Amino acid sequence: MEIKKHNGIFVGGASGMALATAELFREKGGNVAILDLPKSAGAAVAERLGGTFHPCNVMDYAATEKAIDEAVQALGSVHFCCNTAGGGLAKRTLTREGPHPLEEFQRVIDLNLISAFNISRLISAKMAQNEPNEDGERGCIINTASIAAFEGQIGQVAYAAAKAGIAGMTFVMARDLGSMGIRTNAIAPSLFDTGLTSGIPEEFALALTKDAAFPKKMGKPIHYAIQAISIYENAMMNGGTIRVDAGQRFGPK
Numbered sequence: 209m210e211i212k213k214h215n216g217i218f219v220g221g222a223s224g225m226a227l228a229t230a231e232l233f234r235e236k237g238g239n240v241a242i243l244d245l246p247k248s249a250g251a252a253v254a255e256r257l258g259g260t261f262h263p264c265n266v267m268d269y270a271a272t273e274k275a276i277d278e279a280v281q282a283l284g285s286v287h288f289c290c291n292t293a294g295g296g297l298a299k300r301t302l303t304r305e306g307p308h309p310l311e312e313f314q315r316v317i318d319l320n321l322i323s324a325f326n327i328s329r330l331i332s333a334k335m336a337q338n339e340p341n342e343d344g345e346r347g348c349i350i351n352t353a354s355i356a357a358f359e360g361q362i363g364q365v366a367y368a369a370a371k372a373g374i375a376g377m378t379f380v381m382a383r384d385l386g387s388m389g390i391r392t393n394a395i396a397p398s399l400f401d402t403g404l405t406s407g408i409p410e411e412f413a414l415a416l417t418k419d420a421a422f423p424k425k426m427g428k429p430i431h432y433a434i435q436a437i438s439i440y441e442n443a444m445m446n447g448g449t450i451r452v453d454a455g456q457r458f459g460p461k
């Protein structure tokens with residue numbers, strides 16, 4: 209799909225990978241709306257990009273629906289949704305202190321998987337109202353998995369389950385939404401220089417990326433953004449979970 213004059217919603221867009229994607233989308237002539245936590249830099253980011261900010265916590269599903277409604281109203285329609293809101297937890301299935309607390313497992317599933325499904329189902333209903341382009345396309349949704357979806361490390365049991373859920377549902381959503389001309393993909397980054405891993409010392413970064421093929425470096429937000437924009441522009445990209453990982457395969461630790 210063409211980006212010029214198209215409308216994108218960037219969930220988690222106040223920072224990191226979704227921010228870089230929003231910047232690139234804007235640079236290519238698209239309009240943006242940012243959804244992120246109220247305490248985030250979303251308002252300043254939206255102002256800089258000439259867009260609007262709609263604060264919400266994606267774990268509050270009703271508030272997210274309201275924020276999506278408001279964002280689509282501000283934009284007029286939505287063709288692109290890029291969602292990175294999420295996060296992890298370091299806890300093993302069983303430790304000396306006892307089994308993994310169930311509510312902590314559930315929280316990570318809610319934050320990463322249920323919220324991504326909630327956003328995708330609501331956004332797809334908005335996209336279905338678009339006039340299709342000459343190729344029959346109405347929209348494109350990208351959620352964010354992780355290479356932990358495929359080789360989660362010790363202590364990543366909840367996170368890996370949530371991200372594997374995103375990878376699993378992506379292909380089915382592509383099938384579900386295909387007749388409406390809506391494509392759904394996920395991006396699975398390796399370690400990126402964003403969020404919690406942002407600005408860690410060089411020697412730690414080297415240790416964390418030692419198993420990468422090349423380059424042995426953490427990814428930058430722009431590496432995610434280039435992939436996301438390419439998925440948007442390429443009508444053949446559908447149903448996939450695309451690794452952006454420098455050939456890295458996580459070991460157990």
Ligand SMILES: NC(=O)c1ccc[n+]([C@@H]2O[C@H](COP(=O)([O-])OP(=O)(O)OC[C@H]3O[C@@H](n4cnc5c(N)ncnc54)[C@H](O)[C@@H]3O)[C@@H](O)[C@H]2O)c1
Binds near residue numbers: 221244354396401
């Ligand atoms: N950084 C990595 O190494 C890495 C690797 C693989 C996958 N990921 C995934 O990338 C995503 C994080 O993106 P990033 O790395 O650009 O980090 P980031 O912290 O720079 O950006 C994430 C944005 O999401 C927002 N956010 C977090 N929780 C939210 C919530 N409950 N409701 C609304 N907004 C919320 C944050 O405020 C932030 O602006 C997560 O889904 C994470 O699992 C990150």
